[in-house]
Amino acid sequence: DELDALLSLIVDHFSKESTKPSWLCGESHIGDGCPLLTALAQCNAPPQRRSVSLIEIRSLIVAHQIIVSLRIFDERVRHLSGGSPPNAIQMKCDFAAIILRYSNHCITSICEECSAMGLKLDHGEVQCWTVAFCVEAMQFVSLLTQAAHVEHASYFACSLSTRKCAAITELGKYVESGESKALLAWFEKGVALCARSAAESNAVVEIRLILSDQQQFTHYMQKYHESSIALLKHFGWKRQSKLLGWQLANFLLSSDRVEGALPYLLKFVSGLIREGVSLLLVERTLVLVVQHLEASPNLYLKELVDFYVILSIHSAEKNDRLAYCKRLFALLERNNSTKIRHSVRSSTPHRALYISAKSIPSRITATPGDVLRIAITVTNNLPLSLENYLVRCVFRMASSSCSRQKPTGGRSPLFECSYNHADGVNRFGCIWKGEYGVLPRDSVSETDVPICSGDEPQKSIVFEEREKRGELRGGNNVLTLEAKASDVGVYMLENVDIEVAGVLYVTFAWMDIPEIERDNSRRPICFVYRKAATVSLRAVKGGYALSGVAQRLDFELSSGSEPIGDASTSLRVTSSNKASNIEFWDESTSKWLKWCHPQVGSLAVNEHRSMTVYICKALRNLTTYDEADSDVATTSDQICVEWLGKEWTFVVEFRSLISVRATTSLLEDKALLEMQMSRVRDDGWVILPQEAVLLESSIDEPQIPAKLLNTKLTPIVPKSSYRIVWVLPPRRQHSEETVEHEIRFAYRVRANGHFDPDIPEGVYDREYVYEEDIALTVQRACYELCAQLLSSQPGAVLCRVDSACDLIVSLRSLTNKVETVVIGVDADSRFWAINEKHKLLYVKESGLGQTSFSVVPKMVGFLPYPSITVYCCHHLRTSSDKSLGHIEQSMFGAHLASFIRTNGKQVHVLGAFNPSADQKSTSSDKSRRLKEAKSRLTKLFD
Known part of the structure; x- marks a missing residue:
């Protein structure tokens, strides 16, 4: 290591000087022969020549570094107990990393120092030595472990593999041009220095084959690249491995080995596409690949389809996109017997x-x-x-x-x-x-x-x-x-x-x-899921049905998820309450019964069918003794439907066709029963009375029907009131006990004007009966009253809408008692507007009395008279009563029984009238008409 550092200092020093030492830069050749690590490991000094190359000196140093490292490893292994220490694998990896580091440092330093010194070495010899050096370095590493196992020396291993591939690629030029013989001779001189150890070096065998035979060169070219690509991929050098694959593919293409080059081309291009590289950069390469793949469309059908799709979408020229798309369709039509399955993920680029x-x-x-x-x-x-x-x-x-x-x-x-x-x-x-x-x-x-x-x-x-x-x-x-x-x-x-x-x-x-x-x-x-058969009731028109007349109910049937093949299936419709007064129209018998069985027939799966059922709820228990309300009370009944062994119950709201108010009174020696029927809504039906009977409920005595005063029964139209008056039997007229009576009112109906009942006439054209049991307590009438409506307009006889009218109330006492009473007038605000509803009336000694109220009709047509009521008065009559401006609540006493002759009558109200200029004043006309009315009432009482 110290010699290596010293050599680096020497080279660095002389690289900055203009004159170079002759012993270092004397020749362009590396040496007499190729310096092999196997031979240099046995030498203790450089060759004895006038000049020594930098590669020879570096190779000698690294050879001894490797040998010393192996000796240290061997000594450590021998000194450890057991011969196979537990950390032997890690130790091998550590020393293999040292060898890789020394080897990579050597070749890197040689390249940098040759460039720094400006040495012009023989290019072929340098490439030949590089291949031999990398092969021998990897051979030394393999004595300990595989290079792929040395994770912490991945850079050195990948660098050596890359240099080896680059060097053999350059050697290919010499082999192709036939200049490899001189290189082979120079290499053999280096082999001769190895003596017996040459047989142990893989580099000797491989370099000889590479430089002597074109086929062997191609074999090792592919072998070196494939092993390097695998090593680079193992350590994650993906881009460098793709480059080696691209270089190998180009070499195989230049050697006319298209079939061998296509797998590497496909891997290279597919890898770039998966990484999302811009297709503008790889379009030319992709076109080249497609040209080679088109020579074997059956073999590379899937790849051709993928590349055609990419070029059809991303080619720069529109004509090219159309052309590749047509090629794609033609390729698919020619290979209609082949199936290509392509799984598309969200990360898949270039999806068609x-x-x-x-x-x-x-x-x-x-x-x-x-x-x-x-x-x-x-x-x-x-x-x-x-x-x-x-x-x-x-x-x-x-x-x-x-x-x-x-x-x-x-x-x-x-x-x-x-x-x-x-x-x-x-x-x-x-x-x-x-x-x-x-x-x-x-x-x-x-x-x-x-x-x-x-x-x-x-x-x-x-x-x-x-x-x-x-x-x-x-x-x-x-x-x-x-x-x-x-x-x-x-x-x-x-x-x-x-x-x-x-x-x-x-x-x-x-x-x-x-x-x-x-x-x-x-x-x-x-x-x-399976859906069961169901029955549902459609919403009734208006939200309710009318009692007292035939009505229509529509049921919606659904077969569910199972077909109903029995054509004889039918519904059974009845009322849930056994005591109910509801009847059903049975089409099979054309009668009104307590139930009906409409035929359904067979239904397909999920088929819906509508069934119509006609019902009639009879009028019962409608009588009230108070003033009739503006609307009638509602009742609810449950309709039960049975079908296919199941039962459905539906609640139907009914509102009466009429409302009834009953009053009794004694007029002189006669007991009267008044039944006032009111129809407050326009339901489209006209009631045609057929019979009105009042019977006393007596078991011991024979039933005597009461006398009907208004024997001529007229039709009852909507939004009107109607009165029926009976005279009770003589033996009950003066009795004060409660007597049970039966009322029976028979009627028919017909549609009013343009009203469409949506019911066949044969169904609703029947006799309807209103029956009720009432308990009558006869009270003697104290007063008899009569009312008359007169117009307040001068010269007018009939009342007009929004014009004031005079309601004249005349009273006759039936008890010959002189007293003061309160007359009350009330009416529906939709029909009449009354400003003053109560007035005091002084009954004279003759038993007569009269007062008037100002009322204003608010609607055109036949309007019912306002209702009149008589109360006792707690006010004592004094001489100042004429100046009494209003009536206090404390003046009202008990309600007095009275007989009102005008109950149930109506007055015809006309539309508004524009008065002319020559009419008389209202006050004079009012006085005249009051006199006329008084004269007529006097005659009436007489």
Whole structure:
């Protein structure tokens, strides 16, 4: 090591001087013969000549460095106990690293010092010595271990291998030109110095063969490069290994060994493409490779297809892109019997086809036999359209055996399915969501993560394009794929396959689709389950049905996932309440019964059918003794439907066709019952009364029907009120006990005007009966009242909308009692506007009294009279009552029974009228009409 350092100082000193020593720079030759390490290891001094080359001196020093290192190693091994120490392997690697370091330092120093000294050595001799030196250095290393095992000396080993390959490449020029004989003779002189040890040197044998025979040179040229490439790859020198491969390929091409060069060319170009090198830099090389591959298209079909795709997409000229694309299509058509499978990953560069699953829903549900449809986007990056193609999207079943496994370390999600027979419900649960959130794509093999064990066959759903669009144009193409669901189970997206010309099969695994790669939980899942037959009730028009008239109900039937082949199947529709007053129209008998059996017939899988059922809920228990509300109360009934051994119950809301208010009174010696029917909504039906009967419920005595005063029953139109008055039997007129009575009101209906009932006339044209039992307590009427509406306009007789009218109330006492009463007037605000609703009325000694109210009609048409009520008054009559401005609440007493003759009557209100200039004043006309009314009422009471 000290001699090596001294020599470096000497060379460094003289390299800066103008004059060089003759003993160091005297000759252009390295020496009399090739300085071999095997021969120099046996010498203790340089050859005795006038001048010695720098290579000879360096070779002598490194030879002794290697020999001394080996001796030290041998001594250490012999002095350690056991002969084979536990760290012998590491010791071998350490001393092998020393030899590699000495060898690399020697050859590096020679190259640098020759350049610094300006030495002009024979080029051929230097290359021959370099090959021999590297071979011998590696031979010394092999005495201890393989160079690939010396990890901490990788730089030295790779540098020596690279220099050896570069040197033999330069020697090839001499072999090709025939100048290798002189080199061989010079080399043999060096061999002669080795004496017997020459046989132990690999360099002697190999250099002789390299320089003497062209075939042997080619063999060792390829051997040195392949071993160096393997060593460089082992230590991660990828770029340098590619360069050596490229140099070897060029050498083989120059030697007309195209078949031998193609593997190295393919490795070189494919490596550059995988690394993402710009294709502008390798396009020329790629074109060269394609030219050689086209000579053997059957042998290199896959590589040709890949390179054609790359050149079709990235060639600089448009014409070149089109030309290579046409070559690609022609190549696929010529080899239609060959199948090429190509798995595309997200990291694969230069893809001709690209898949996007944005339009595929994450969750798909279906029943067996359903036709499923999904949309998938295929991007074609080729310059020409693809005509012969086929796209498949495969969903594979997640088997039950996998779901039963313990969810530890599994990457795929695990599902559990259960069926509840009582509820008829399928339930799916995810018992293990897998490692989707953290699963990197590089950790998945090309064969993908299996969904279940290989022993169990997997079922699948394959989506295909049923109606082909003709061609796959350049850019984005949205394709609709269809599949038919068959077996029940959970299916997960496995892969998307694109077949081109029946030759190229491009496969995209589920983790290579961009949307799923970014978020693995978006992997589409298809649930195929059995769906039971169902019955549902469509929403009733208006949200409710009318009681008291025929109504229509529409049921929606679904066969589910199983066909119904029995043509005799039927529904059984009835009311859940056995005591219900609902009837159903039975088409088979054309009668109204407590149930009906509409025929359904056979149904196909997932077929829907609508069934219409006509029902009628009779009017019962509608009577109230208070003022009729603006709207009638609602009731709910349950409709029961039986089909295929199952039962469904639906709640239907009913609203009465009419509302009823009953009042009783005694007028002189007669007891009256008034039944006032109100229709507050426009439901489109006109009621045609047929009969109104009031009977006393008596078991011991014969039933005597009450006398009907208004015997002529007229139609009852919507949004109106109607009154029926009976005179009770004589024996009950003066009794104060409660008496049970039966009311029976029979009627028919017809559609009003342009109203379409959506019900056949033969169904709704029937006799309807309203029946009710009421308990009557007869109260003697204290007063008889009569009202009249007169217009306040001068000369007008009829009332007009938004014009004030006078409601004149006349009273006659039936008890001959002089008192003060309160008259109250009230009405629906939609019909009348009343400013003052209560007034005091003083009953005279004659038993008569009269007052008036100002009312304003708010609607055109026939309006009901405002309701009139009589109350006792706690106010004592004084001489100042005429000046009483308002009535206090404390003045009101009890409600007094009264008979109002105008109950149930209506007044005709006309539209607004513009008054003329020659009309009389309103006040004078009002006074005149008041006098006329008083005169007519006087005659009426008389």
